[in-house]
Each structure stands twice: as structure tokens, then as C-alpha cells.
Amino acid sequence: MYPRKFDYTAPRTIADAVAALAGDEGAKVMAGGMSLLPLMKMRLLSPATIVDIGRIDGLDRIEDRGDHIAVGALVRHAETAASDLVQTHAPALARAASLTGDVQVRNKGTTCGSLAHADIAADQTAAVIALGATMVATGPGGTREIAAADFFVDTLTSALAPDEILTEVRIPKGGSGSAYDKLGRRGGRSDYAVAGAAAWVDKTNGSITAARVAVTGVGTKPMLVEAVGAALVGTDGSPEAIAAAAEHATEGVTLLEDLYGSEEYKAHLAKVYAARALTEALGG
Amino acid sequence: MSTTSVLGGVVRRKEDPALIRGEGLYVDDIKLPGELAAAFVRSPFAHARISSIDVSAAIAMDGVHAVYTADDVRHLGPVLAQVAVGTLRPPLADGAVHHIGEAVAMVVADDRYIAQDAVDAIFVDYDPLPAVVDLKAAAADEIQAHEGVSNVLLAWSGQDWWPGVTDELPDAKPAIEEAKARDDTVTVSLEMVNQRLIPTAIEPRAVLANWHAGYGSFELWSSTQIPHALAGAIAKIFGLPSNKVRVVAPEVGGGFGLKLNIYPDEILCCFASKELGRPVRWTETRREAPASSIQGRGWVGTATIVGTRDGRILGYELDAICDMGAYSQNFTVAIPLLGLFVAPGQYDIPTAYTLTCVVTNTPTTDAYRGAGRPEAAYYLERIIDRYAREIGMDPAEVRKKNFWQPDQFPATTAVGLTMDSGNYAANLDALLEKVDYEGLKARRDAARAEGRLVGIGLSSYVEVCGFGPSALAGLGFSWSEYGQPAAFNGSGVVRVNPDGSCTVIIGTGPSGQGHETTWAQIVSDQLGIELDQIEVLHGDTAESPFGVGTFGSRSLAVDGTATYEASARVKDKAAAIAAHLLEAAPEDIRFADGGAHVAGSPDKTVSWPEIATSAYQPHTLPDGMEGGLESTAVFSPGNATWPFGSHLALVEVDPDTGNVEILEYWAMDDCGNVVNPMIVDGQIHGGIAQGIGQAMFEAAIYDDDGNLLSSSLMDYPIPTAADLPSFRLDRTTTPTDVNPLGVKGIGEAGTIGSAQTIVNAVVDALAPLGVEHVDMPLRPRNVWQAINGARG
Amino acid sequence: MTVNGTRYDRDVEPRTLLVHFLREELGLTGTHVGCDTSYCGACTVIVDGRSVKSCTYLAVAADGADVRTVEGVAVDGTLHPVQEGFWERHGLQCGFCTPGMIMSSVALLEQNPAPGEGEIRHAIEGNLCRCTGYHNIVRAVEYAAAKMRGEEPPAPDWEVPS
Numbered sequence A: 001m002y003p004r005k006f007d008y009t010a011p012r013t014i015a016d017a018v019a020a021l022a023g024d025e026g027a028k029v030m031a032g033g034m035s036l037l038p039l040m041k042m043r044l045l046s047p048a049t050i051v052d053i054g055r056i057d058g059l060d061r062i063e064d065r066g067d068h069i070a071v072g073a074l075v076r077h078a079e080t081a082a083s084d085l086v087q088t089h090a091p092a093l094a095r096a097a098s099l100t101g102d103v104q105v106r107n108k109g110t111t112c113g114s115l116a117h118a119d120i121a122a123d124q125t126a127a128v129i130a131l132g133a134t135m136v137a138t139g140p141g142g143t144r145e146i147a148a149a150d151f152f153v154d155t156l157t158s159a160l161a162p163d164e165i166l167t168e169v170r171i172p173k174g175g176s177g178s179a180y181d182k183l184g185r186r187g188g189r190s191d192y193a194v195a196g197a198a199a200w201v202d203k204t205n206g207s208i209t210a211a212r213v214a215v216t217g218v219g220t221k222p223m224l225v226e227a228v229g230a231a232l233v234g235t236d237g238s239p240e241a242i243a244a245a246a247e248h249a250t251e252g253v254t255l256l257e258d259l260y261g262s263e264e265y266k267a268h269l270a271k272v273y274a275a276r277a278l279t280e281a282l283g284g
Numbered sequence B: 001m002s003t004t005s006v007l008g009g010v011v012r013r014k015e016d017p018a019l020i021r022g023e024g025l026y027v028d029d030i031k032l033p034g035e036l037a038a039a040f041v042r043s044p045f046a047h048a049r050i051s052s053i054d055v056s057a058a059i060a061m062d063g064v065h066a067v068y069t070a071d072d073v074r075h076l077g078p079v080l081a082q083v084a085v086g087t088l089r090p091p092l093a094d095g096a097v098h099h100i101g102e103a104v105a106m107v108v109a110d111d112r113y114i115a116q117d118a119v120d121a122i123f124v125d126y127d128p129l130p131a132v133v134d135l136k137a138a139a140a141d142e143i144q145a146h147e148g149v150s151n152v153l154l155a156w157s158g159q160d161w162w163p164g165v166t167d168e169l170p171d172a173k174p175a176i177e178e179a180k181a182r183d184d185t186v187t188v189s190l191e192m193v194n195q196r197l198i199p200t201a202i203e204p205r206a207v208l209a210n211w212h213a214g215y216g217s218f219e220l221w222s223s224t225q226i227p228h229a230l231a232g233a234i235a236k237i238f239g240l241p242s243n244k245v246r247v248v249a250p251e252v253g254g255g256f257g258l259k260l261n262i263y264p265d266e267i268l269c270c271f272a273s274k275e276l277g278r279p280v281r282w283t284e285t286r287r288e289a290p291a292s293s294i295q296g297r298g299w300v301g302t303a304t305i306v307g308t309r310d311g312r313i314l315g316y317e318l319d320a321i322c323d324m325g326a327y328s329q330n331f332t333v334a335i336p337l338l339g340l341f342v343a344p345g346q347y348d349i350p351t352a353y354t355l356t357c358v359v360t361n362t363p364t365t366d367a368y369r370g371a372g373r374p375e376a377a378y379y380l381e382r383i384i385d386r387y388a389r390e391i392g393m394d395p396a397e398v399r400k401k402n403f404w405q406p407d408q409f410p411a412t413t414a415v416g417l418t419m420d421s422g423n424y425a426a427n428l429d430a431l432l433e434k435v436d437y438e439g440l441k442a443r444r445d446a447a448r449a450e451g452r453l454v455g456i457g458l459s460s461y462v463e464v465c466g467f468g469p470s471a472l473a474g475l476g477f478s479w480s481e482y483g484q485p486a487a488f489n490g491s492g493v494v495r496v497n498p499d500g501s502c503t504v505i506i507g508t509g510p511s512g513q514g515h516e517t518t519w520a521q522i523v524s525d526q527l528g529i530e531l532d533q534i535e536v537l538h539g540d541t542a543e544s545p546f547g548v549g550t551f552g553s554r555s556l557a558v559d560g561t562a563t564y565e566a567s568a569r570v571k572d573k574a575a576a577i578a579a580h581l582l583e584a585a586p587e588d589i590r591f592a593d594g595g596a597h598v599a600g601s602p603d604k605t606v607s608w609p610e611i612a613t614s615a616y617q618p619h620t621l622p623d624g625m626e627g628g629l630e631s632t633a634v635f636s637p638g639n640a641t642w643p644f645g646s647h648l649a650l651v652e653v654d655p656d657t658g659n660v661e662i663l664e665y666w667a668m669d670d671c672g673n674v675v676n677p678m679i680v681d682g683q684i685h686g687g688i689a690q691g692i693g694q695a696m697f698e699a700a701i702y703d704d705d706g707n708l709l710s711s712s713l714m715d716y717p718i719p720t721a722a723d724l725p726s727f728r729l730d731r732t733t734t735p736t737d738v739n740p741l742g743v744k745g746i747g748e749a750g751t752i753g754s755a756q757t758i759v760n761a762v763v764d765a766l767a768p769l770g771v772e773h774v775d776m777p778l779r780p781r782n783v784w785q786a787i788n789g790a791r792g
Numbered sequence C: 001m002t003v004n005g006t007r008y009d010r011d012v013e014p015r016t017l018l019v020h021f022l023r024e025e026l027g028l029t030g031t032h033v034g035c036d037t038s039y040c041g042a043c044t045v046i047v048d049g050r051s052v053k054s055c056t057y058l059a060v061a062a063d064g065a066d067v068r069t070v071e072g073v074a075v076d077g078t079l080h081p082v083q084e085g086f087w088e089r090h091g092l093q094c095g096f097c098t099p100g101m102i103m104s105s106v107a108l109l110e111q112n113p114a115p116g117e118g119e120i121r122h123a124i125e126g127n128l129c130r131c132t133g134y135h136n137i138v139r140a141v142e143y144a145a146a147k148m149r150g151e152e153p154p155a156p157d158w159e160v161p162s
Helices: A014-022 A036-041 A077-082 A084-089 A091-098 A103-108 A111-117 A124-130 A226-232 A239-246 A263-281 B016-020 B070-076 B112-120 B135-140 B173-181 B227-238 B264-276 B332-341 B373-391 B395-402 B424-435 B437-449 B470-474 B515-527 B555-582 B608-615 B677-697 B749-769 B780-791 C018-025 C081-088 C098-111 C117-123 C135-148
Strands: A007-009 A027-030 A049-052 A062-064 A068-072 A134-139 A142-147 A152-154 A165-172 A177-184 A193-204 A207-216 B036-042 B048-054 B064-068 B103-109 B123-128 B152-157 B185-197 B206-212 B217-222 B245-248 B280-283 B296-308 B313-323 B351-358 B453-462 B490-496 B502-506 B534-537 B589-592 B595-598 B601-607 B630-635 B644-653 B660-670 B728-731 C044-047 C050-053 C066-068
Touching: A014 A027, A014 A049, A014 A134, A014 A165, A027 A036, A062 A084, A068 A084, A068 A111, A077 A084, A077 A091, A077 A103, A077 A111, A084 A091, A091 A124, A091 A177, A091 A193, A103 C050, A103 C098, A111 A124, A111 A165, A124 A177, A124 A193, A124 A207, A177 A263, A193 A263, A207 A226, A207 A239, A207 A263, A226 A239, A226 A263, A239 A263, A263 B780, B016 C081, B016 C098, B036 B112, B036 B264, B048 B103, B064 B112, B064 B264, B070 B264, B103 B112, B103 B264, B135 B296, B135 B313, B135 B351, B152 B332, B173 B185, B173 B296, B173 B313, B185 B373, B185 B677, B206 B264, B217 B227, B217 B264, B227 B245, B227 B264, B264 B280, B296 B373, B313 B332, B313 B373, B313 B395, B332 B351, B332 B373, B373 B395, B373 B453, B373 B749, B395 B424, B395 B453, B424 B437, B424 B453, B424 B644, B424 B660, B424 B728, B437 B453, B437 B644, B453 B749, B490 B515, B490 B555, B490 B608, B502 B515, B502 B555, B515 B534, B515 B555, B555 B589, B555 B595, B555 B601, B555 B608, B555 B630, B595 B608, B601 B608, B644 B749, B660 B677, B660 B749, B677 B728, B677 B749, B677 C135, B749 B780, C018 C044, C044 C098, C050 C098, C081 C098, C081 C135, C098 C117, C098 C135, C117 C135
Parallel strands: A007 A049, A027 A049, B036 B280, B217 B245, B313 B351, B502 B534, B660 B728
Antiparallel strands: A062 A068, A068 A165, A134 A142, A134 A165, A177 A193, A193 A207, B036 B103, B048 B123, B064 B103, B152 B351, B185 B296, B206 B217, B206 B280, B296 B313, B453 B644, B490 B502, B490 B630, B589 B595, B595 B601, B644 B660, C044 C050, C044 C066
16 A cells, blocks of 8 residues: 655754644654554555654663663664663563564564554553653653553553654663563464563562553553552462462453454453463562 | 486476566566556445445546546446356446445556545445345345345255266265164264455555557456466457457466456456556555455355264265355356365265355455365364264274275265275375374373363365366356356477477466476476476466466366377477487487487487477478477366375464464375475475464454455464474375376365364364364464353 | 665655665565565565565655665675575475565574574564465575575475475
């Protein structure tokens, strides 16, 4: 298929990019384009202007900032997946990035782009929520920080304003482990998530002191399921404790049936993958 | 890497050097000066009246040359079909649309981007009508897919379905009913869905038409499996002699049956080119392909077996409703018939069948790899498994107990057809030995003891392909309407050129099957001309002899045989010339090492260039011999061929998610003699992958209104490399006497044998839970549902 | 942009996809189009060292980039070991997915000279083939990997009973 006509601009600075967005209601940001271009080719989306941020310097880095790591807007999925920093401090995100799309998609698509697209069946969305990440949005008024758990508003809808760019995602260091696992649409872990869960845990002296689990693929948006973490805190993180906590995996989730799962099945899978992610996060 | 024997040996493909360099020319790669691009407005409704079409904005756009609707092109239709039963497709929807994505208007513009822009600017008013999608609802005729026309086209059933070819068959029903009534028998029944599939060749179809006003002729490039039939159809439609239509099928990027049709876009591009005086191109997009090309399968039916408790099957019944889609295209209503041909499989069992062909408001179905035969094998081999479980007998034993025995061939089956050759028990035994069946069962049982869901699936199959006799093609079908003879002939031209090189021209239309290599091996084996001196041409109706095309696993057995016979005739003439040159008797001439010599006198030799040069110089020929060194042969097989085999899979199911993993896959196929084992194995690999695709992944899913919910590869997941294991193949060899090469077909066998192998394995894995059946595709969702249901 | 070592300067409409630029503008028709949703990978090329799907890539966004296509893989007429592997191990049938499959395999072997079967299968997961069942494609990549390491390729299946 072939996109409709549009204007194209490739600013060199974030300020120029924000200005381009602010001055044009029909403008859309493009980083890797892996989510945007297929929609445009099928003419489901026809922005008047594409603001290609691909030529802005400095956005393609993963940085160690002491108490957190920062993943810039142009970091590709493949780079997120292969990064020592991400693997060390945010294994859930590294894993989710490695399970996003296929090799070519991971070579072009960006972690931040996928997050901003807010697909209900994406992988890294759940990871950043579970990791307690902070999303940094840059708009005409400067930058603002949005907690990952508040970032995903609805299907394909993030908390970004139309004139804002997700310039980086910050992931706090700490905790004793994190993990992501999913069932893919083609079975195994291939393709978009039928259901997936990311878990982050902190375990001190044999007791879980903090835990967060986020699910993706099962509902109207990727989301933090606070009840799972709450149920796990104070336990020893045993298989029984995990199983009991995972039972809460759909609390607050608006389940959504699709070609790959009924609501009942998705609810079941949310529990299965919450348990699997927790088990792996705890080194099991 | 080649082995010593050219015939039966592995040789690297002649096709590959261009393809691996990106130099293969597919239709979309061919550019003509001044060409225009077409795009189609497609219906968003499955069933609706068209109240108005406003093309004014589109036609006014810069770069738009024409917009056509039904009023402009009605005279070109309906689109010809070889089996013209039911409503044939109009070139563009005429007054009403009958399936989602049906073409309503055609735009021709400077390029494909502009053409698509113009499509957006065309406004069609629809008056929606109720749509019928569900097969049982369609059979009940409550909603009609075409207003005022019954949905039920015909039912393939009874004892005289093939008058003139088979004798009237005995009615199997009374004996089956009697067996069911006995106290000492078991009757098992399963209703099963064999779902709709989208064939999905990786090359979308593409067409490039060019009308030459001065010559009064068309050139038409099309990604088709049937270039000659297409040329005949275009000639017929435009009132031209067929020699004024040159169809070229250049490289064709996969066919699998979907390119075995005459399509409206082929006709319309010709029409537009003639109207506009410019070449006109259309390249299918993946998104429109489910509607612009045919789909496959789509049966819902019940299989029943009655048998004794010790494994003797006393009767098999198959009663299915088969989805034709909205219009009949090339072979649409004949696809279930192909299934009927192999309904009793490898078994000597009374068989009763009713295959009801119904119309629905969905895109047309037609041949997709296997075409009826995978469906038939699925129903039979699933119910045999069910029966084996019911009586507590090993499924391999049940099969062996009911096989045709080698000394019974040629064997006339319960549907009245005669199978050429078979050695079924030996083939299955070879498979079981290969996989260490007893060891495998022990491995499964050990896993089960640990609570794992591991299963073994087995399926035997028989295929019918390489069709003959031609009389079959002449029965009740409308081939002559099509501008071509009703025939299952194969053809080949073998020409030795004056320099001793050889040109072979064949009537097939390959799409990846390696004909250039295989045919060169046949000719090289006959003539002793080196493979690199043989060029095989195909797919261009201006240069090749009339050919039926490439489908139904027919090319080698039929067209390959024709080439074999042509080369034998060339060899005879070459022997006479060599004898003349060497002053020897023709019967003493032997061909080897790039030339001929006299038997017993290896130093009396003459090379192929010398023989060939002589052939074109009358003064060096024997008195009275006609010059030249070529022959055209047409082969008409007296019967179809009947390949067979058995497949086995080992799978594991994740009880928590329903995810299925294929741990091992073995196939033991028998396609008679083999020309190139490498190519044959490749065909089996691909066939198995498509069968597994149906078993585990693929489904064309419609909602009740006839909207296709799986219209892109995002939602129609065909298998990727990561989803499949390596396959372990072996073969038995039971030649046919239908052709002198002793070859059968192999293009579809892998697909026919595999889907039910996987389903049988998964059901075996779930058997400890009491699961009896899971419908395809075995997506985790469906498998988990079965597990969950069984656990209550 | 630079394509297979040759620099091209062209003005294009912003909506022109890289694959159409390569095919229509430069006449490099070895790169194919098989879908609309960046699933099939027939359009795979290597841009600045990374395999990407050129159907989901604006040509303007590739301004200044170094692009390699299947036409540029053989050097001075000598086949790349991956091309050789596809030929030797029957890694193609209709050939339509082959250029993309070759580019993905080249990119893989540039990063991982000794991939296992599972790694190969995941590396070409974004390239759909409907003919081969991937079996012989995996064998072709194994062949190429061995060749590039200077080792003897594994014997072909047809010489080793499975």
C-alpha cells in the first residue's frame, strides 16, 4: 500500500521538532516509523506532516545517571536488548525489547517510539511500568515527567500531548530482580503478546519488601496491577506465595477479547505470566 | 556435489544463479515505457446493492487517466471458469457486491500512489443486505448470498457421480447401516471444521498488459500458473485468435493454486491498455489479496467410522458442507470432488459421502495446495485415530489392518477410481522403524508419568495427481467456453541446435518447482548432453507448445513424460545420423560423454556438435532424411498417479497456556521414482510447513457480517522459521506404470499428510484429560479451551 | 544516499518508500515487496550495517545512508558465501523471498559468525517463505557460516540419512 501525501521535516534539535509539532495540528512524530508507517501505508492514519526526529543528535544513547539509567528517544529495540546497562539494571526491559517484533523491526524501531505508540499488545510497555520508570516528555513548555504507570491511558493513547515528544525513559536502579515473559500470537514468544507480564521485585533478608507487576496484551491498555505486588510484599516469594499473588493479576484490568484469546483465556494467561515473570525475577 | 547419475541424482538448480543475485524478473520487475498503474475500489460490505458510484472527483485528479465501472466492462464478462457451475464473477461488481473486498471500480493513473489517491476519491453508495457466512446457515438457504438464488450449488454424492468414467457404484449405505446396528461393532463420529485459508504466496499477483494496435495483439505478463489458459481466455474475450495474445509468466513467486485462475484484473488491464493505448499494470497489495485472489478450504463436516472391536473398519461416512465463496471461479466446485477422489484414503473400506457445495458472502474459494485432498485426508485420518482410541488399539495397527495390500494393485477404490500402485504397509513400517515407534511411545509415556502433555500423531495419506485420462476433463465442464481444449495433456519440445546445445520448451508454468533443472536432467540422461548445454524455456505462450499449466502435482508425471518422449525421438534420429556418419548400424550407436560411439568400438565417436551440425546440413544426412533435430511430444496419461506416505509428529503441550511445540516431525513419502531428490525433499518440506500452518496458525476469520478479521499478515500468521522444527524425511519407492519414468507427483503430498498428523499428536497429548478433538488452528487459545473444558 | 557503493542524488516525494525508490528510481528490482505491514521481509536491505525492511522506511529518511541490497552482495561476480549456501543447499524455490532472506542472513553472519540452529531461525523470523518450510534455508545459512569461518560446511541432508 501507499501512504497519502504529507509534508516532511527532519529538525536537528528537539526545540525545532517541538516547534514543528506545535505549529501543525496534523503533525506526527516519527522515530523508527515501525508503528507509524504501516498505518500510513494502509491509509488508516494520514498525518499532514511527519516530524522525523531521526536526525536529532544525542537521543540515541543509553546513559548511566547514577540512580537511574536513561534510554533516549532514538535507541532502537535491538540496542535496548543488547545494552549491558539495561541488562544489568532492567532485565525486564532488555528481555521485552528482545521479544519485540523481529530482527529488522528491532533494528529500526525504537523503545520510546513503541512506548509512545501505546499498543495494547506491545512488550516494553509492561516492562517500564513494572520497573517504575519515568517518562520524560518534551513540549513547548519544556519537559515534564510522567510515571510509566500513568503514561498508558487507553488503546493507542498515551499521556503525551500532541505537541510533546517522548524524549527519554528513565529507569530507576535497585531491586533484586526483574523479568518479562509472554505468550506470542504465533505461540511461543513470537509476535505481539497475547498476554505478557513484567515483574520487578525487591527482596531483603528473605522477605519481599516491594514488588510490581504489569500486564500487557490482555486488556484495553498495559497496566500496573497493584494487587499482585501488594499480595507478594511480606511473603518469602515462595512458589506458593507467587501463585497466590498472581491470582490478582486481572484486578482493575478491563479485559479485551481478540482473535487470539477470549476474556476468560486472557484472564487466565495474565495470572500464568504474572507468576512466570515473578518467578524469573526472583531468580527461579 | 552432483552424484554420478543425472537421473535420480542431486544437481544444483539451474534456476538459482539469477535468483540469488536478485536478477530474477517477476512481473513487477518488468517496466515498459509509458506504463500506467491500476488500483481498485473495493467493497466494505459483504453483501449490498450498489445504489450509486460517483467517480467525478477521481477522474478530475491530475495523473488519472480513466475510471471504469461495471457499465464500461460488462461486455467482458463473466470471468471464464473451467468448471462453470454457479454464479460466475463479473469483471467489476454489477449492481451488487457479494463479498468483502469485491472490486467495484478500477482506476488507471500515472503511478500506483496516484491511483490509490484516486481510489480514495471515489464515492460508492451501498444499500447493505444481510450476509450469509456460516456454512450450515448457507445450506439452510435462509439468507441467500445472491438474492433469489439458492445457496446450494450441488452435492457430490451417490453412486453415479462420474458417469462415463466409472461404472455405477454399489451403494455403500445399506451395508454401513447394517454394520452400525450390529452388537459387536463400534461407531465413532466427529464433527470437524477444516477452516478457510488464505494461500499467501509471498509474491502478490501482478499483471502488466500491453495492447499493440498496429499488430492487433496483446502482450500480457502475469504471475500465473496457467499461461496458456490465460492466453486462450483473453483471446476469447477480446475476439482474437489465440496467436494474437502472448502471455508471459516470467518468474512466478509461488503459486499454491491461487495463481491457477483467470482473474478479472488480468482482463481489465488488457481492456484498459486497449482503451488508453498505454501499457497498464496492476500489482496486488497484501491487504487486498484475500479478496482479489482466491482462498482455500472451508469445510464443516462429520466423519463417521463403524468397525469391529478388533480394528476392521466396516464403513466410513463423510458428510460435509463445502464453502464456495460468493462466485465460482476456475475450479471452485470441483475442489470437493478432488477430495472425494481420495475419500477412502489408503484403505479398502466401504465409503459413503455427501459433499454439499454452498455459496456464501465471502471471497471465492478454489484450489489451494492439496485442493480437496488435505480436507479428505484430514477427516479420514482424524476419525481413524478416534476409532483406534475407542477400541484401544494402536493407531498404526488399525491403519495396517485396513490398508490395500500390494498384490491388490491396480486397486479400484470405494469411489470407483483405480489406483496405480501402492505398498502402504511397507511404507508405514519403514516410518515406524525410522522413528523407533516403540521407543517413542515409551518416551511419551515417561513424560506423561511426569505430568507432561506429550503426544504422538500419525497419519497416512494417499494423493491423486498428474491427472488423466483426458476424458475426465471433458465431462460436464465448460473448458471449450474457455478457449482451450478439455485435456490433461502434457507437452514438450526438445531441440538440439546446430552447435550441439539443446533447447527444451515445455508447456508448464512453474512457480518454484525447479522444472528447468529436473527437465534438463531428463533430457541429459537421454541424450548424454551436459546439463549446462541444456536450456529449458517455459511460461511464454509465444514460444512454448500448448500446455495445461502447473498445478495438481502434475508437471513431472505428465509434461515431464512428454519431454522424455520427445528426447527419445530426438535420440533415435540422432542415432541414425551418427550411424550414417560413423558408417555403422543405428542399433549399435551408444550415447555417452557428450557424443555417440559405436558399441564395442569406443574410438569410433562423433560429438553432439558434429551430429547436430550434420542434422541441419541435408547433404550430410542419410538419403531421404528430413533436416533438423527436434521433436514435439504430447503425452496423455491413461490414469492419474497415486502417491502416498505416512507422517509422524511428536508434540508437547503447555498445560498452563495451551501452547503447542513440535518436538519432532518425520515424513516417509512415496512418489515413485525420483529425478532430483533434493528438489523432491524441498517440495515435501514446503508442503509440510503449509500443513502445519493450517494445523497451528492460519485461519481466515469472518464475522457474522462477512468482514474478514484476518486481512493482513499481522492477523493471518503464516509460519516463520522460528515456529518450525527441521523435518526428518525419508522415502520408499513404488513406481507407477502410468508413465515410462515411473514418477508420481510430490508438490502437494506434504500438505496432504501433515495437518492431521499435528492434530492427532495434540489430541494424543491431551487424551489423558479426555479430550477427543480440537478444531484447527491449534492456537494456544483453542488448545487451552479444550484442556479447560476437559478439566471442567 | 549510497547504494551498493554508488552515490545517488535524487529528489523524491516524502511519501516515497525506500523500496520503491530502489526499485522504481534506481531499477534495483532484486528487493521485493510482499506485504504492507512489515511482516514478510521480502524488502529487507542493510542500511548503515543493520538489516531493515525497506517498505517501512521513507526514502527521504535514508538521505545520506549507506544502503546495501542483494545486487551488491556478490563481489566482482563472486557469490557471497550466503548466496553460495542458498544455491548449494536448495535454500530457495520460487526465489521471491530469497533476496530479503539473503540480506537477513548476511547481516546475521556479520554479527554472529557461528549461530546455532535456533539463532538462525530467530534471525530470519522476520522473513517469510512459503516454499521451503525454512528447512533448507537454515542449512544454507549453516553452510555459509562454516564457509565464512573457513571451515568445511556440514554435509548436505541428502548425503546423511536423518
